[in-house]
Structure formats: structure tokens, C-alpha cells
Amino acid sequence: MTTTMPAPETTVTPPVPRRRLIRFGGVQLMHLYTWLIIGWLILPILVMILFGFNNPSGRYNQTWQGFTLKWYGQLFALEDLTSALILSLVIAIAASVISAALGTGIGYALGRHRFRGAGGMNLIMFATMSSPELVMGASLLTLFVSLGVGLGPLTITIAHVMFSISFVATVVRARVLTLDRSLEEAAADLGANAWTTFWKVTFPIILPAVFSGFMLAFALSVDDFVVTNFTAGTSVTFPLWIWGATRVGLPPQVNVMGTLIFAAGVLIAVLTSIRSRPRRQTG
Amino acid sequence: MTTSPPHHATSAPPGNGQHTGHPAIEFAGVRKDYLSHGEAVPAVKSLDLAIGQGEFFSLLGPSGCGKTTTMRMIAGFEDPTAGKIFLDGKDVTGVAPNKRDVNMVFQSYALFPHLNVLQNVAFGLERKKVAKSEIRRRVGEMLEIVSLTGMEKRQPKEMSGGQQQRVALARALVNHPRALLLDEPLGALDLKLRQQMQVELKRIQREVGITFVYVTHDQGEALTMSDHIAVMNGGLIEQLGSPRAIYERPASRFVAGFIGTSNLIDGRIAWVENGLGVIDLGSGERVLMPVPGTVQPGRDVEVSVRPEKIDLHRTAPHAPGLSVVSGVVSEVVYHGTSTNYTVATTAGSDFVVFDQNAHDAEDVASRGERVFLTWAPQHSYPIGV
Numbered sequence: 244m245t246t247t248m249p250a251p252e253t254t255v256t257p258p259v260p261r262r263r264l265i266r267f268g269g270v271q272l273m274h275l276y277t278w279l280i281i282g283w284l285i286l287p288i289l290v291m292i293l294f295g296f297n298n299p300s301g302r303y304n305q306t307w308q309g310f311t312l313k314w315y316g317q318l319f320a321l322e323d324l325t326s327a328l329i330l331s332l333v334i335a336i337a338a339s340v341i342s343a344a345l346g347t348g349i350g351y352a353l354g355r356h357r358f359r360g361a362g363g364m365n366l367i368m369f370a371t372m373s374s375p376e377l378v379m380g381a382s383l384l385t386l387f388v389s390l391g392v393g394l395g396p397l398t399i400t401i402a403h404v405m406f407s408i409s410f411v412a413t414v415v416r417a418r419v420l421t422l423d424r425s426l427e428e429a430a431a432d433l434g435a436n437a438w439t440t441f442w443k444v445t446f447p448i449i450l451p452a453v454f455s456g457f458m459l460a461f462a463l464s465v466d467d468f469v470v471t472n473f474t475a476g477t478s479v480t481f482p483l484w485i486w487g488a489t490r491v492g493l494p495p496q497v498n499v500m501g502t503l504i505f506a507a508g509v510l511i512a513v514l515t516s517i518r519s520r521p522r523r524q525t526g
Numbered sequence: 527m528t529t530s531p532p533h534h535a536t537s538a539p540p541g542n543g544q545h546t547g548h549p550a551i552e553f554a555g556v557r558k559d560y561l562s563h564g565e566a567v568p569a570v571k572s573l574d575l576a577i578g579q580g581e582f583f584s585l586l587g588p589s590g591c592g593k594t595t596t597m598r599m600i601a602g603f604e605d606p607t608a609g610k611i612f613l614d615g616k617d618v619t620g621v622a623p624n625k626r627d628v629n630m631v632f633q634s635y636a637l638f639p640h641l642n643v644l645q646n647v648a649f650g651l652e653r654k655k656v657a658k659s660e661i662r663r664r665v666g667e668m669l670e671i672v673s674l675t676g677m678e679k680r681q682p683k684e685m686s687g688g689q690q691q692r693v694a695l696a697r698a699l700v701n702h703p704r705a706l707l708l709d710e711p712l713g714a715l716d717l718k719l720r721q722q723m724q725v726e727l728k729r730i731q732r733e734v735g736i737t738f739v740y741v742t743h744d745q746g747e748a749l750t751m752s753d754h755i756a757v758m759n760g761g762l763i764e765q766l767g768s769p770r771a772i773y774e775r776p777a778s779r780f781v782a783g784f785i786g787t788s789n790l791i792d793g794r795i796a797w798v799e800n801g802l803g804v805i806d807l808g809s810g811e812r813v814l815m816p817v818p819g820t821v822q823p824g825r826d827v828e829v830s831v832r833p834e835k836i837d838l839h840r841t842a843p844h845a846p847g848l849s850v851v852s853g854v855v856s857e858v859v860y861h862g863t864s865t866n867y868t869v870a871t872t873a874g875s876d877f878v879v880f881d882q883n884a885h886d887a888e889d890v891a892s893r894g895e896r897v898f899l900t901w902a903p904q905h906s907y908p909i910g911v
Contacts (some may be wrong), residue, residue, distance in 0.1 A: 428603055429636035431623040433651035433701065447640040
């Protein structure tokens with residue numbers, strides 16, 4: 244061994260410091276790249292937050308004209324905007340609760356059992372997630388009109404459930420697939436029937452996945468514009484109101500509401516990660 | 527444990543009622559096929575087996591031998607393709623797992639991660655709607671048996687592997703099942719802890735008096751703990767017996783090889799005298815072995831000898847009445863308490879010899895040295911006669 248090695252070894256030695264140099268530069272580059280991406284992702288949000296504190300003289304909240312907190316005080320001063328926000332929140336809660344309930348059932352079935360039609364179910368789920376919203380919105384409009392269903396909050400909710408459910412099911416299925424099967428067997432072994440096993444063992448364990456599915460559905464619903472625009476009739480949701488207002492100038496309250504919704508999302512994310520942290524450390 | 531509660535009486539079956547006289551578990555003509563790509567692949571080919579009340583019974587075999595499938599059929603997670611399974615004389619074929627009076631300790635322990643120790647152990651009793659105070663009493667008692675008192679509020683993830691193992695054991699035993707099924711429960715533990723738990727398990731089994739069915743691929747574990755062992759291979763039981771019987775008198779080549787180390791040597795029965803067969807090895811050497819009177823001279827046999835039964839001599843011994851085989855040492859491995867030799871015998875096969883290091887260090891044969899192996903006739907054992 245040792246007698247044959249020297250020849251290749253001498254040719255290998257010189258590049259080592261050079262490679263180290265490249266790696267050093269590479270680390271700097273990685274830092275730069277990371278900050279660039281973070282900036283890219285967060286800049287629009289920072290602008291939104293910043294302009295919630297702007298004090299514009301005219302109707303257009305597009306150039307910085309001074310700091311004020313008055314929009315936070317007058318958050319609900321615009322009645323139309325407030326009722327649009329409330330409608331959006333109500334629809335989002337209803338749609339995400341329904342999606343979470345139905346999507347959990349679908350996700351559990353697909354993750355745990357093999358059954359006829361499972362492949363078709365997967366395909367349909369993928370299709371609804373990948374099909375263009377414009378197509379979905381237009382066809383939902385046709386469907387509702389031809390069925391004679393009056394457009395309004397109900398049709399918006401139905402539409403939102405329809406496109407959110409696949410996301411919940413996908414998240415839950417992924418969790419169920421990694422669930423140790425013997426946990427459910429252990430429950431059965433200890434005398435639990437299928438119903439008790441699901442509610443006492445399976446559901447508490449997959450709850451974080453159900454919750455992220457719920458959050459995803461909520462986020463998809465609360466700011467949906469395209470599908471909502473087709474199915475809203477005369478109802479005005481938060482995104483629809485903003486769209487209408489852009490032509491006459493966006494009031495800073497929109498930024499404030501956006502900021503608060505964003506803050507709520509961040510708060511939930513932080514709380515979730517704090518809750519799951521001690522488990523990770525010991526596990 | 528200074529006191530033993532009344533339901534832990536060692537002889538009677540625990541839990542409900544009197545001794546029925548039935549075996550705890552019985553398999554009658556059980557077969558289990560799995561479907562793989564549309565084809566039926568047998569996991570268990572044919573199983574007739576009775577496991578006695580209060581026994582520590584091991585299913586031992588390599589992976590894929592059908593031992594886990596056998597256990598899962600007792601638990602009810604698999605239904606036999608053919609045949610019947612009885613628990614305490616009652617036909618339970620096709621009965622759901624949650625309706626069977628047996629409990630299992632899973633290989634992965636399968637502790638409920640969202641419940642603490644107390645809630646885990648109480649799970650089975652809660653399903654049976656046992657009163658809260660009674661649950662608390664029995665859980666406390668069981669945690670004492672498995673030496674986990676004071677850990678009621680711990681989460682499974684905050685515990686070591688050995689502790690999790692005890693929780694799993696307590697969670698199953700607290701229900702006083704007809705039988706406790708253990709699926710390679712010590713596989714994930716390190717050697718020291720494993721040996722400690724083997725002793726513990728045996729103690730707990732004695733204390734609670736419940737039938738234990740233990741699945742393992744570790745022959746040492748099976749030999750240490752079991753009252754009876756079923757050695758399985760290819761979906762069939764190769765041999766069923768006490769640890770000593772299986773070790774000393776392996777019924778097949780497979781068992782001889784799987785349980786410990788066996789030296790196998792081929793020969794032909796030259797003549798039989800007073801129940802002792804003289805086996806001609808074809809190398810001019812002879813081996814003595816007790817044979818049944820029905821065996822006729824001229825028959826080919828395979829002789830099995832355990833390595834620790836053999837004495838190694840550096841000079842030709844005067845040993846009338848012993849089997850003597852000569853050979854050349856090809857390997858010497860020092861093991862502290864013993865030295866293991868591999869000897870290439872003149873008769874053709876390699877022999878392994880465990881020599882206790884009781885004598886002086888100079889008295890050690892070295893590689894390439896010519897040596898003589900002797901053993902008493904009763905330590906020769908015919909395979910498959």
C-alpha cells in the first residue's frame with residue numbers, strides 16, 4: 244500500500260490550500276446569497292408595514308411624507324373596509340375549519356389504507372392544487388349559475404373549501420405516512436376500538452399536521468382574489484375591496500390591517516416553534 | 527418487592543378465574559400466506575403448538591422464519607389463512623385484537639408520545655372502564671414492579687431506552703393479560719443493559735406468573751430466559767424443547783448451527799456395541815457415540831459436538847473410551863476466560879474448540895501446531911437420526 248501511494252499523493256497535495264480558499268469565498272457568497280433571498284422575501288412586507296405609518300397629504304399612499312400612528316387609531320374608520328375584512332375572516336375561518344375536517348379524513352385514509360380509488364383521489368387532489376385559479380373560478384361561476392345557487396358568502400366558502408381541502412389532505416397524509424404503525428396496533432392491543440384509537444392516539448399525534456393544514460387553508464382563503472371574484476356576486480371581501488380601492492387610492496388602513504394579519508401569522512409561527520422546541524431537544 | 531399481591535400468585539393463571547387445564551395458547555394446523563404480487567407466499571407453513579400456562583416461551587429463529595407472524599397471529603394483528611388459534615381453550619381465530627386477552631410489548635415500544643408514563647400505563651385499564659382509584663392503585667403497583675416509581679409524570683421522550691422498555695412492559699402487564707407477547711423487546715438496548723433486562727424480565731415473569739411469549743433471533747437470550755424454545759426456520763418449527771435439550775441435542779443441522787457453535791463431522795457407523803456406535807470417519811480415526819439400538823451398521827451419520835465439550839492436547843493422549851481426532855491449529859483467538867481454537871481436522875472438517883483458560887499460559891497451542899482433540903462419547907450427538 245504505502246509503496247504505491249506517494250505518486251498520486253504529491254499531485255493531490257497542492258490543490259488543498261486552493262480549495263480551502265475557494266471554500267472560504269464560497270462561505271461569503273453563501274451569506275450574501277442568503278441575505279439577498281431574505282431581503283427579496285421580506286422587502287415588500289417591510290414596505291407594507293412602513294406605509295402603515297405614513298402620513299400622506301393626498302389620496303395616494305405611495306411616497307413617504309412623515310411618521311404617524313393615527314391610522315392605527317382610525318383602523319375601523321372606513322366602514323366598508325371593516326365589513327369587508329370581517330367577511331373575509333368569517334369565510335376564512337369557516338372554509339379552513341371545514342377543509343381541515345374533511346382534509347384530515349382524506350389525508351388519513353390515503354396515508355393509512357390502500358383502497359380502490361386511492362390513486363384517482365391522489366390525482367384529483369393534485370389536479371385541484373395545480374389547476375389555474377382563473378379556470379377554477381370561471382367553471383365554479385358556471386356551475387353555481389347553472390345550478391341556480393345565488394352567489395354570496397356561501398358560494399365563496401364552498402369555492403374556498405374546494406381548493407383548500409387538497410392542501411390539508413396532502414399535509415396530513417405526509418404525517419400519517421411517517422406515523423409508526425405499531426402505535427395504533429398498541430392501542431388496539433390495549434383494548435381500544437377503531438374510533439377510540441383514532442381520537443385517543445392517532446389524532447393527538449397528527450394534530451400539528453392538521454393545524455398546519457388549517458393555517459394553510461386559512462391563509463389561502465383570507466387573501467384569495469381570483470376565485471372569490473368569480474363567486475362573490477355582490478359580496479365584498481377584503482381583497483375585493485382593496486382591488487376596488489386601488490383605482491381611487493389605497494387608504495393606509497389597508498397597510499395597517501395587512502400588518503396586523505402578518506403579525507398574527509408570525510405570532511402563531513413563533514408560538515408553534517416554541518411549543519415544539521423542548522421535545523426536539525430531548526428527543 | 528417484599529410483598530406480592532394476591533393476583534400475582536405464581537401458579538394460577540392471573541386475572542380472571544381458575545385454572546382451566548387448557549394450554550395458554552394453542553395453534554392447530556395454522557398456516558399464514560401473504561399476498562405478494564398476486565402470489566401467495568407462505569410466512570408460516572404449518573404450525574401445531576401448545577404453550578403452557580405461566581411458561582416463558584421463546585420463538586427463536588432468523589429473520590423471515592415466521593416467528594413474528596406467529597406472534598402477530600396470537601395478538602390478532604394477522605389472521606391465519608388456515609387453522610385455528612386458541613387462547614385458554616377458547617377459539618379466538620378471527621377475533622379482533624382489542625377483544626383478545628393478550629398484550630404485547632412492541633419492538634419499537636410504541637409508547638404513546640403525547641401521553642406521560644401514568645397515562646400510557648393506564649391506557650388499557652381506562653378502555654376497560656376500571657374505576658379511577660383502582661387504576662391509580664394498579665398503575666402504581668406495576669410501576670413498582672418495573673422499578674419506575676416516581677416517574678409517573680415523565681414523557682416517554684425524556685426517558686432512556688431501558689426505561690421506555692419498562693414502561694412498555696408495565697403498560698402491557700398492568701392489564702393482567704392471559705399472555706404477554708414480547709417482540710424482540712431488547713433489540714434496541716446495548717449489551718450491558720440487555721443482559722440486565724434479561725434477568726429483570728425473568729424476575730418479573732416469575733413475580734406476575736403470566737405466560738410470556740418471547741420472539742427473538744438472539745439464541746443467547748432465548749437460552750437464558752426460556753422454559754421452552756421453539757426454533758423456527760422457513761415457516762416451520764425445527765425443534766421444540768427446553769433450552770438444554772435444544773442445545774445438547776439439536777434435532778437438525780439448522781438447529782445445531784443456529785444455537786451456539788456446533789462441530790459437524792461426517793462418518794459411517796462401523797459397528798454398534800452396548801449402545802455405543804463406533805463411527806468411522808474415513809481418516810483412520812474413530813468417534814464414539816451413543817446410538818439407538820435400531821440403528822444398523824453401515825449407515826452414514828452426521829455427528830455434532832459442542833466446542834466446550836472438547837479437550838485439546840498437544841501430545842497424543844492415551845484415551846481409551848474417548849473419541850480422538852487429530853488436526854492442525856489454523857486459528858487461535860484469546861477471549862479472556864477462554865481461548866478459541868480452530869482446528870483443521872485430518873478427517874476433513876474444521877473444528878472449533880473452546881478451551882477454558884484454567885491452566886498456565888505456556889500450555890497454549892500455537893498456529894500450525896499438530897493437536898489432538900478428545901471428548902466423551904455422550905457428547906457426540908447424531909443429527910437427524
